[in-house]
Every structure is written in structure tokens, then in C-alpha cells.
Amino acid sequence: MKVLIANTREPFIFGGAEILENDLEKKLIELGHQVDKFIIPFDHSNLESVADQVAFARNVQIPNTDLVIGMRFPAYLVQHQHKVIWLVHQYRQMYDLLGTMHSPYTTDPATLKKIHEMVKIDQISLLEAQKVFTISDLVTRRLSSYVGIKGKTLNLPPRDSLLITNSDSKDERKEFLLLPGRINRMKRQHLFIEALMETRSPIKLLIAGKSEDEKYLDQMKNFVHRNNLSERVRFDIRFLPESDLSVITNEAIGVGYAPLDEDAYGLVTIEAYQRSRICLTLSDSGQVAGLVKSITPEFVSLNEKKKIAKMLDWLYENPADRILIEKSLSGALHDFLPTWKKILGELIS
Numbered sequence: 001m002k003v004l005i006a007n008t009r010e011p012f013i014f015g016g017a018e019i020l021e022n023d024l025e026k027k028l029i030e031l032g033h034q035v036d037k038f039i040i041p042f043d044h045s046n047l048e049s050v051a052d053q054v055a056f057a058r059n060v061q062i063p064n065t066d067l068v069i070g071m072r073f074p075a076y077l078v079q080h081q082h083k084v085i086w087l088v089h090q091y092r093q094m095y096d097l098l099g100t101m102h103s104p105y106t107t108d109p110a111t112l113k114k115i116h117e118m119v120k121i122d123q124i125s126l127l128e129a130q131k132v133f134t135i136s137d138l139v140t141r142r143l144s145s146y147v148g149i150k151g152k153t154l155n156l157p158p159r160d161s162l163l164i165t166n167s168d169s170k171d172e173r174k175e176f177l178l179l180p181g182r183i184n185r186m187k188r189q190h191l192f193i194e195a196l197m198e199t200r201s202p203i204k205l206l207i208a209g210k211s212e213d214e215k216y217l218d219q220m221k222n223f224v225h226r227n228n229l230s231e232r233v234r235f236d237i238r239f240l241p242e243s244d245l246s247v248i249t250n251e252a253i254g255v256g257y258a259p260l261d262e263d264a265y266g267l268v269t270i271e272a273y274q275r276s277r278i279c280l281t282l283s284d285s286g287q288v289a290g291l292v293k294s295i296t297p298e299f300v301s302l303n304e305k306k307k308i309a310k311m312l313d314w315l316y317e318n319p320a321d322r323i324l325i326e327k328s329l330s331g332a333l334h335d336f337l338p339t340w341k342k343i344l345g346e347l348i349s
Helices: 016-030 047-058 109-128 137-147 190-198 214-226 242-251 267-274 287-295 305-317 319-333 340-348
Strands: 002-009 034-041 067-072 083-089 131-134 176-180 204-208 233-236 254-256 279-282
Touching: 002 016, 016 034, 016 067, 016 083, 016 267, 016 340, 034 047, 047 109, 083 109, 083 137, 109 137, 131 137, 131 340, 137 287, 176 242, 190 204, 190 214, 190 305, 204 242, 214 233, 242 267, 254 267, 267 279, 267 287, 267 319, 279 287, 279 305, 287 319, 305 319
Parallel strands: 002 034, 002 067, 067 083, 083 131, 176 204, 176 254, 204 233, 254 279
Antiparallel strands: none
């Protein structure tokens, strides 16, 4: 079968959605399918650019293809007689984030009219798909709430390309919490930095990932400097290849990941558990909080500095108990995730 993956990408930004796209391509090829991609370089800096890309995508008709798998707005707007959606998330800046600091668009009548027109196109495109899947129950609920479409959840699968070199030796740890992934306000790395002010232990933080918001990064660095935390907070601002991430994770005593109302379980969370590392998160972190609560509920905190600090101190002060918990994480994770066999069976059946 000739399968086309339709996806969206911000140039020079690489994260969980791009990894999922690449893994999907790899698994389809392993099954013997021919795979190609239709990738839109998405510019959401202003509404006019978004509208132009919506119009472009909507007028694209895909030839010489048996199946289109659409993943992100606006790439999945393409027209094809056999189209299924595996929705990473809707364009939230036009939905639940509209009117908040996380959306660049105003809510004046003229802007709302343009957004309404694009939402209508979005709905039409989703309705014409033969099947609509999402990557989480949260995305499924949003889809139903905002567009009135009932999707079926296909959660993210475990990664099978991780370089796992687990260690049970406390002496090999460097007693820092790793905060991996893209750096932006929605990922909220600053909350862990601020919580250091309330800790009694000397636990450190390593914030490692590519920055998408230089102003936000500068604000965190300035906070670190003003509060004399330079010896406890280190920044590694780059995209980490899996080999580097594997080494750093195995040196860490845990992983922190507390995005705001995250759409899915998150590759950071999944990879932490697969590498047998406790993941700290917050109760308002969406699906990430749901997964952590199911496996290690004691590491889901309220969004309060003292509560976060308490979790940080526990990781540092209880190495034996921490290592005991780590032994069960990878096995427990697989009870919550589908296999690639199940996912591909749903998408291409």
C-alpha cells in the first residue's frame, strides 16, 4: 500500500510530534508499505499566514496514494478519498488557548470571524475522514467539545529505539533532576527552578533541550543569577540525540516534566519510565499527570513551590526507596500503552 503521512512542522523545531511521525513512517515501512510525506512548514506568527496555509492545504488533492494519515493542523486538511486522522492535537491557539497568554491572537470581532471560518474548515476536513483517532483521551474530549466529533483514542506507544543502560548504583548518579525537552512557557521549566528556593537538600537541576522562546530562557537565567542558584541549575540548550539523552538520564536521579494541560502522556514521561526513572509532574499537567498518577501517584504535586520542593527533597534524601520504585516503572508503563501492532491495525485497516 502507498501511504502518505500529512503533517506540520515548525522549521528547525524537533520534538515529540516529529519523533512520532518518524516512528510511524518506520513502522509502516517495516510492514512492507511504501511511505511518503506531505509536510507543511507552519507559520503561526499571524492569523493571515495561518489562513493562507489553511487555504493551501485545503486545495491540495493527493494523487497516486492509497491512504493518507493526517496528524496535525493544517496538513490534515488535504483532500483524499481514503483519509484517516491520528490527531496529535487541534490548533489549540484557536480553541482552548484563545484569549490566554499562550495564544498570539486577539479576540476582537474581526479576528474571531476569521478564526470561526478556519474552525469551520477544520471541522469539515475532520468529518470527511474515514476514521478519526487521537493520541490521548484529553485530545478526544477536546475534539468532541469544540468540534462535535467523536474520535477514538490511540495512545502513544513505547519507544523501541531507546539506548537503555539502567543503573542501580547510587554512586553513579550525579544527584540532579533532568528536565528534558523543548524549552517554552507551556513546558514550565521555571516552576522547578523556583521550587529550589524551598528545598532543604542540595539537589540540582539540568534543563536540557532546544529553546523556542529566548525571552523565557533569559528570564529563567536571570532568576538563577539573582537568587545565587548558578551552582544548582545548569542549562544545556540544544536538541539532544538519543545517545546523549540516554547517558544523561541514567546519571539523573529523576526526570521532571510539568507542561500545562499536556495533550498526551508525553514522550518525556514515557522515556523516563522506560529508562527506569521516576517522573515528577504537576496535577494541572493534563495527560502527563494522569499517567504518573496511575503509576506513581506520590510524584504528582499541586502547582505550589513548597509541594514541588518536597518531591525534590524526597528524591535526594531517599536513594534506597527511589531505586526500589525504579525497578517496577518500565513494566508498569506497558500496561497503559498500545503496541505498534495495534496502532497500525487501527490506522490502515
